[in-house]
Amino acid sequence: GMPVEQNPPALSLYEGAESGLRCNFSTTMKGVQWFQQNHRGRLITLFYLAQGTKENGRLKSTFNSKERYSTLHIKDAQLEDSGTYFCAVARGYKLTFGTGTSLLVDP
Amino acid sequence: EAAVTQSPRNKVAVTGGKVTLSCNQTNNHNNMYWYRQDTGHGLRLIHYSYGAGSTEKGDIPDGYKASRPSQENFSLILELATPSQTSVYFCASGDGTGGAYEQYFGPGTRLTVL
Numbered sequence: 001g002m003p004v005e006q007n008p009p010a011l012s013l014y015e016g017a018e019s020g021l022r023c024n025f026s027t028t029m030k031g032v033q034w035f036q037q038n039h040r041g042r043l044i045t046l047f048y049l050a051q052g053t054k055e056n057g058r059l060k061s062t063f064n065s066k067e068r069y070s071t072l073h074i075k076d077a078q079l080e081d082s083g084t085y086f087c088a089v090a091r092g093y094k095l096t097f098g099t100g101t102s103l104l105v106d107p
Numbered sequence: 108e109a110a111v112t113q114s115p116r117n118k119v120a121v122t123g124g125k126v127t128l129s130c131n132q133t134n135n136h137n138n139m140y141w142y143r144q145d146t147g148h149g150l151r152l153i154h155y156s157y158g159a160g161s162t163e164k165g166d167i168p169d170g171y172k173a174s175r176p177s178q179e180n181f182s183l184i185l186e187l188a189t190p191s192q193t194s195v196y197f198c199a200s201g202d203g204t205g206g207a208y209e210q211y212f213g214p215g216t217r218l219t220v221l
Contacts, residue, residue: 033210043215048209088149093208094155099148
């Protein structure tokens with residue numbers, strides 16, 4: 001499948017800090033789905049976007065299909081935000097996953 | 108609550124044996140998917156289905172078969188399991204109509220092939 005690039009591959013934050021994760025892809029996509037994978041291995045959907053911006057508490061995501069990228073912004077990072085974050089882009093009714101960003105939040 | 112469930116949750120198999128992983132969804136979704144996740148990779152699509160009786164090859168189908176006997180159930184079959192198929196397998200469902208591209212994932216099955 002078409003590669004989906006996620007940056008950075010790894011990130012460390014202190015509690016209360018904020019940062020952004022980026023997902024780049026090479027062709028126009030139908031949408032993007034962001035996941036957090038926790039220490040138990042479960043995939044938790046954070047957002048699905050077909051366009052524009054969505055916000056949920058401390059998390060905010062944007063999807064720019066024309067410019068071929070999506071972002072996930074985390075503010076006021078908490079210990080429970082630690083985990084691996086994946087973006088997956090919708091090419092028709094199939095998803096192509098990026099390789100993830102590993103986030104560690106330290107006290 | 109609508110859900111995607113997988114069984115078994117953990118499985119140890121021997122090389123050359125047959126393994127069947129099962130997935131059930133109560134979302135009444137048309138589409139179902141099987142992915143595998145290996146260290147250093149995101150999830151990769153093995154097989155998918157648009158409805159009962161249909162199966163399609165994904166990006167990495169070699170060594171796997173799939174079966175969709177009903178709207179609710181989708182199985183992944185390893186006829187001759189190999190150690191390279193040791194992985195975590197995820198099932199997902201998606202509406203598949205009217206531009207609804209979001210997928211809903213099960214908890215995963217950890218398969219070890221010895």
